[in-house]
Amino acid sequence: MSGIKTHPWVVGVDLGGSNLRVAAYRELGAAAASCRASGKPLAQAPAAVVKRPVGEDRRVEAIVERIVSCVHEVLGQVGVSRVAVVPVGVGVAAMLSDRKGTVANSPHLGWRDVAFGPAIARRLGPARPVGVYNDVNAITYGEFGVGAGAGARDLLCVYVGTGIGGGLVMNGELVEGATNCAGEIGHVKVAWTEDAAPCNCGQRGCVEAYVGGSYVQARVRRELEGGVRSLAIDLAGGDAAAVNPGHVDAAAAEGDPWALALWTELAPLFAVALGNAITLVNPDRVVLGGGMLGRTPTLRDQALLALSLVTPPALLDPVEIVMATLEDDAGLVGSALLADAGVSLI
Ligand SMILES: [Zn+2]
Known part of the structure; x- marks a missing residue:
């Protein structure tokens, strides 16, 4: 400044x-x-x-x-x-x-x-x-x-809460874009078939429609109410309707098959969106935050593992990936x- x-x-x-x-x-x-x-x-x-x-x-x-x-x-x-x-x-x-x-x-x-x-x-x-x-x-x-971005020059910030948002700082300045929508990583596509998940933006296949907290919550409820058995239900006090992504994450950490399968599906989708963004903008730091990512450390770790498969080392190696602090x-x-x-x- x-x-x-x-x-x-x-x-x-x-x-x-x-x-x-x-x-x-x-x-x-x-x-x-x-x-x-x-x-x-x-x-x-x-x-x-x-x-x-x-x-x-x-x-x-x-x-x-x-x-x-x-x-x-x-x-x-x-x-x-x-x-x-x-x-x-x-x-x-x-x-x-x-x-x-x-x-x-x-x-x-x-x-x-x-x-x-x-x-x-x-x-x-x-x-x-x-x-x-x-x-x-x-x-x-x-x-x-x-x-968490203090001292960075080129920063990509990705927030996963109920939806997914992102922002970019390049060479110390916020990138706004032609119509002020730069960094809208939530609407980057990770699926493109007719049955891809519908997103609140009106399109299909957006990463938000898979990994955004409210979408994950709705899917978890749908699958559990459909009769799936999972440790996540026990962790929520036996009430399937009370299961949130944090319970799913804890169940996945314990090796629960349903929770693990769900996270194994979602983690690479998030990694693809994040890896493509890193490849496009070549940041020196990535800040991750938001309520959904904050309470799903197992999902986060899986996504970061997958990130190395979808991001060229020349771009991934120099990036410092940190959690938001504010x-x-x-x-x-x-x-x-x-x-x-x-x-x-x-
Ligand atoms: Zn969308």
Whole structure:
């Protein structure tokens, strides 16, 4: 971040499907610069943070009002004047279609083709320049700035939660792409027949439709309710409906045949998507994160083993593959850092 003017105060916003979090950070850009120099992550605690439910009213005006009042609230708590310039970065669980904060599609918020960026910029005013970012791009930049990506130059971040998202930093800068969709690794295809798994994006055969947490959960439920016997059911207290991917992972680690077969099918699919991405962009670091990967270490280990079969050594050998370190704060910190660096301000 050397050469980039950073601000004393920045605000990060994490707009998820159920919760809204807004945080004010002091000297965050300077902290990221020192992480980059040392190559060591250093979690940043916000000076003030508020958390609210997104609420029932999902109209864009209603959500903008909620965000704006939270931004005023955190900056009021830390005593920043209304005229001081404070960049605001908003990470949203959505596919964007430009760099002005137009949301093409957000199943979580029920939005399609919504001019979110202009609406929030109008309400925040000129002292609060605002940028809108895809949530996984924000996470990627947060991990790159002060998390597991500290000191990397070319970073690929892959988050496997309910779905799969990804982000790319090349030569120190976030790669946004022509329509702000770069890094959407969840929709890379790993199957292409007519019976390939259907994905929420409308297409078939996306890696997300196989390995994304909610898809795995649905498949596990379907197979167990179909009468499959597995140790995973015992691990969930005998209730097949309560089995989650973490139980499947623990059962696979114990050698349960059904759980092992499922993981043996899914691990190479994830490895192919990740290996192809590594081959395409040649990163020096890969950060893996998200709730699904976090609780399935057996699946992760199998995928990493398979990775060596699908990635040329010249590309795989130099890559450091690490787990994310910022957990729930990555998107907040990353949005704030992106806005601080002036990326796609409206
Ligand atoms: Zn898809």
